[in-house]
Amino acid sequence: MLTGSADTAEAAYCRLQTAFECAVSLRRDAQLNFVIAPLPAADGRAVQRLSARYTLVVCPYLANCEPGYEGEFAAEDRPAVLRMLAALHRARPVAAPQRCDFALQNADGLRAALARTSERWSGGPYGERARGLLARHSVGVTALMAEYAELVQQVRPRTDRLVVTHGEPGTWNTLKTPAGFVIVDWDFVQLAPPERDLWALTESDSSVLAAYAETTGTAFDAAALALFRMWFDLSEIAQYICLFRGVHGDTEDAAESWQNLEIFLCPAERWPHLQLSGASG
Numbered sequence: 001m002l003t004g005s006a007d008t009a010e011a012a013y014c015r016l017q018t019a020f021e022c023a024v025s026l027r028r029d030a031q032l033n034f035v036i037a038p039l040p041a042a043d044g045r046a047v048q049r050l051s052a053r054y055t056l057v058v059c060p061y062l063a064n065c066e067p068g069y070e071g072e073f074a075a076e077d078r079p080a081v082l083r084m085l086a087a088l089h090r091a092r093p094v095a096a097p098q099r100c101d102f103a104l105q106n107a108d109g110l111r112a113a114l115a116r117t118s119e120r121w122s123g124g125p126y127g128e129r130a131r132g133l134l135a136r137h138s139v140g141v142t143a144l145m146a147e148y149a150e151l152v153q154q155v156r157p158r159t160d161r162l163v164v165t166h167g168e169p170g171t172w173n174t175l176k177t178p179a180g181f182v183i184v185d186w187d188f189v190q191l192a193p194p195e196r197d198l199w200a201l202t203e204s205d206s207s208v209l210a211a212y213a214e215t216t217g218t219a220f221d222a223a224a225l226a227l228f229r230m231w232f233d234l235s236e237i238a239q240y241i242c243l244f245r246g247v248h249g250d251t252e253d254a255a256e257s258w259q260n261l262e263i264f265l266c267p268a269e270r271w272p273h274l275q276l277s278g279a280s281g
Contacts, residue, residue, distance in 0.1 A: 009052055016187055018098050020046040020057055023186035025093035026164070032091060034084050036060060036175075036184045062182070068172040072204045080181050081174060082208060085197050086215045088183075089163035097164060100192035102152045104145070104231065106238035113241045114138055123247040126258050130244035133265055140267030141237065143274050148234060151227040155193060161221065164189065165196040195224035199232075230271075236264040 023037035024046050038046040038057040048056045073081055104110075117135040121127030134141070166173070167188035175182050190196070194212070201208045202225065209220045240261035248254050267274070 013047075013049060013055060015098060016055055016057075017045075017047045018095075019187050019189045021095040022093050022097040022164070022189050025095035026088070026091055026186075026189075029094045030091040032084075032087060034180070034182045035088075035186065036062070036182050037186060059184070062175060062177055065175045065177040065182075068175055068184075071171055073171055073174075073201070075205070077176075077181070078201065078205060078208065079211070081169065081201070082211055082215065084181060084183060085166075085169060085194075086212065088166065089194050089197070089216060089218075091164050093164065097189045097191055099162065100165075100190045100196065102156060102227070102231070104148065104238065105235040106242050107145075107234075109242040109245070110141070110145075110234070110238035113245050114141065116245075121245050123245065124254070125250045126244045126248065126254055129258070130241060130261065133261065134241055137265055137267055140271075140274070141234075141265070144230065144234060144267045144271060147271075147274060148227065148230045151223055151230065154223045155221065155227050158193070158221070161193045161218070161224075162191045163194050165192045165194065167192075167196060169197050170200055193221060193224040193228075194218060195221060196228050199225050199228045203229075233264050233267075233270060236260060240264075 020038050023035055024040060026032045027035040027037040036059055038059050040046050041048060046057060050056055113131075113134060117131055117138060119131075121131040166183060166186065167190060168185065169183055173183055173185045175184060194216075198208065198212060198220065213219050240257050243254075243257055244261070264270070
């Protein structure tokens with residue numbers, strides 16, 4: 001997870017190195033064949049640094065597989081995905097991943113934007129629209145960030161619940177091969193509560209939680225589920241606000257980003273339990 005303006009290229013490289021070494025260990029040592037890990041180089045390293053800015057990993061080519069897609073898993077596919085996650089959460093790889101620090105992505109940029117909604121954002125065609133949207137929901141976003149901080153204080157001390165998590169085991173990172181499902185893109189693997197991998201699955205099927213508990217013997221934590229869903233919302237908001245507050249063009253990517261921002265930047269609707277008086281207008 002990116003932690004804000006204090007992050008560096010060196011720190012990012014170290015995170016990638018640790019994450020991909022863990023992925024290699026999950027496949028090689030824990031024998032999780034659904035983990036599509038990088039192929040180590042002759043010197044054994046999973047990540048090769050090309051320059052101060054760029055690194056390289058080489059992953060196997062998967063033939064005859066169905067591509068990932070945006071959206072939710074089909075009902076008939078969820079049991080297989082859940083079995084993979086249960087096996088992952090039981091694994092103890094030789095190369096352990098970093099521990100989740102619960103930091104919000106681009107949090108510094110979001111705070112700076114909240115403090116400057118009275119100024120003109122003239123970096124591109126969506127700047128003023130983004131500023132206006134954030135201004136209307138500034139109370140809600142501030143409350144959401146405060147609620148998130150409180151949840152972290154509840155969840156962080158429960159270190160006995162930490163397991164190896166992928167972080168984004170959604171439909172876009174889960175591919176169906178002739179041999180079964182596999183999971184790709186292991187750059188965000190971390191030690192974290194299992195809800196880090198479960199929250200998105202529960203959005204459309206709450207029975208996933210009972211099935212996971214029956215399979216693993218681990219009961220779900222409602223605070224942790226809310227925390228990781230909230231982390232995702234705030235990270236999406238921060239990402240798009242930082243984009244539109246800066247220099248950007250009138251591109252298809254920018255248009256899609258604006259649509260995504262409108263989805264997530266409505267905290268009073270997405271988090272009604274906060275009872276955000278004056279959160280929108």
